[in-house]
Amino acid sequence: MFSVEQREFICDTFSKHASWRECRQEFCKKYPASxxxxxxxxxxxxxxxxxxGSVLNKKKVRRRYVLTTEKLDEIGAQIETSPTKSLHLLAVQCGVSKASVQRATELLKLRPYKISAVQQLLPLDWEARRRYCRWxxxxxxxGLLDPELLFFSDEAWFTLKGNVNSQNNVYWCSENPPVVREVPSHDPKVGVWCAMSAHKVIGPVFFEEAINSYRYVELILLPFFQELTEDEKMYGYFMQDSTTAHAADFSMAVLEEVFGERLITCGLWPLRSPDLNPCDYYLWGTLKxxxxVNNPHSLTELKDNIQREIANVSREELRCVWRNIFRRCEACLEAGGRRFESFL
Incomplete structure (x- = not known):
C-alpha cells in the first residue's frame, strides 16, 4: 500500500518524535493524496x-518439495520392510517431517489398518480344529445334525470403558491385510452369557463373579432350557467350551439329561477357537x-444397552451368520487348522 519512500519517511519521522500520532500528522502533510x-x-x-534493516516486506520463501521420487521410494521400502512402523519413526529414519510421511502414504495409496487381537493358537490346536470342522x-x-437346531454358547466381559484402544496397533498396506495380534485375556467388569442359533439369541444372563458349576447350572443352564422348544430339546445340538465350570461332572450331567450325546464340548470343540464360534466372531463384536454409543455411565445402563441390542438382532443377521459358520469351516480346513482369515 505504501511506497518505499513513504515507509522510510514513517521510520525517520517516528524516530524524531517517538509518537505515532505526530508521525501520522507529518505524513499527511507530506503526502496529502495518500x-x-x-x-x-x-x-x-x-x-x-x-x-x-529494511522497510520492505519479508519475501515468502517457497518450501522445497521434499517428496521426490527417490524419497517416496525410500519411504515405500521402509514400510514394506516394517509395515507396523509408526509415522514418527518413519519420519526420523527418512529425514523428513511427519506431515511429509503422511502425505507419502497417501501418494503410495497406503492406509493404516488396525490389528485385531486374537487368542494364540498352538500347533497342537491345528489338528483339533481340523477334526471339529470335518465332523x-x-x-x-x-443328516445327523440339523444346522437349524444347533446352538452355540459363550461368555464375554464388558467394561464401562468399552473396547481396548488399539490406535497404535496399525499395519500400513494398500489393502486390508489378514494380520492379527495375539494377546492374553483381560479381567472383566460385567459377565454376559448368551446362546444363539440360526433363529434366535437366548440371553443375556449377567454375572459379576466367577462362574462355578453350581452357578452355571442354576443361573444359566436351567433358564436356558426353559427357552427351548420341544424339537430343540429332542434334536438340537449344544456347543460350549471346556472351561472348568462347563466340563464339571455336575454341569455335564445336567446337560446330558436334555441333550444326551448331542453336545459339542471338551473332546470335540477345539481349544482357543473363537473364530469358529459365532458368539465370538459376530455377537460380542457387534454388541461392543x-x-x-451412548456412553453408559453405570453397569445398569450398560446392561440395559446389552439387553436392548440383543433384542434388536434380526433374523436376517442370524441367517447370514449361520451361513458363515460353514464357510469358516471350509477356510479352516484349507488353512490346515491355522488362522484362516485370509481364506474367507
Missing part, C-alpha cells in the same frame, strides 16, 4: 526496519460396537 497509515502500520513498519461338515451332510 492513504493515511494507522497506528498498527506505523509500529509494524518501524519494527520491521529495526529488526531487518461338523460330515454330520450335516449325513453398539452398546457404548
Amino acid at each position: 492513504a493515511v497509515p494507522c497506528k498498527t502500520t506505523i509500529y509494524k513498519t518501524v519494527e520491521r526496519f529495526r529488526t531487518t 461338523l461338515q460330515e454330520s450335516v451332510a449325513s 460396537d453398539r452398546v457404548y
Whole structure:
C-alpha cells in the first residue's frame, strides 16, 4: 500500500518524535493524496526496519518439495520392510517431517489398518480344529445334525470403558491385510452369557463373579432350557467350551439329561477357537460396537444397552451368520487348522 519512500519517511519521522500520532500528522502533510497509515502500520513498519534493516516486506520463501521420487521410494521400502512402523519413526529414519510421511502414504495409496487381537493358537490346536470342522461338515451332510437346531454358547466381559484402544496397533498396506495380534485375556467388569442359533439369541444372563458349576447350572443352564422348544430339546445340538465350570461332572450331567450325546464340548470343540464360534466372531463384536454409543455411565445402563441390542438382532443377521459358520469351516480346513482369515 505504501511506497518505499513513504515507509522510510514513517521510520525517520517516528524516530524524531517517538509518537505515532505526530508521525501520522507529518505524513499527511507530506503526502496529502495518500492513504493515511494507522497506528498498527506505523509500529509494524518501524519494527520491521529495526529488526531487518529494511522497510520492505519479508519475501515468502517457497518450501522445497521434499517428496521426490527417490524419497517416496525410500519411504515405500521402509514400510514394506516394517509395515507396523509408526509415522514418527518413519519420519526420523527418512529425514523428513511427519506431515511429509503422511502425505507419502497417501501418494503410495497406503492406509493404516488396525490389528485385531486374537487368542494364540498352538500347533497342537491345528489338528483339533481340523477334526471339529470335518465332523461338523460330515454330520450335516449325513443328516445327523440339523444346522437349524444347533446352538452355540459363550461368555464375554464388558467394561464401562468399552473396547481396548488399539490406535497404535496399525499395519500400513494398500489393502486390508489378514494380520492379527495375539494377546492374553483381560479381567472383566460385567459377565454376559448368551446362546444363539440360526433363529434366535437366548440371553443375556449377567454375572459379576466367577462362574462355578453350581452357578452355571442354576443361573444359566436351567433358564436356558426353559427357552427351548420341544424339537430343540429332542434334536438340537449344544456347543460350549471346556472351561472348568462347563466340563464339571455336575454341569455335564445336567446337560446330558436334555441333550444326551448331542453336545459339542471338551473332546470335540477345539481349544482357543473363537473364530469358529459365532458368539465370538459376530455377537460380542457387534454388541461392543453398539452398546457404548451412548456412553453408559453405570453397569445398569450398560446392561440395559446389552439387553436392548440383543433384542434388536434380526433374523436376517442370524441367517447370514449361520451361513458363515460353514464357510469358516471350509477356510479352516484349507488353512490346515491355522488362522484362516485370509481364506474367507
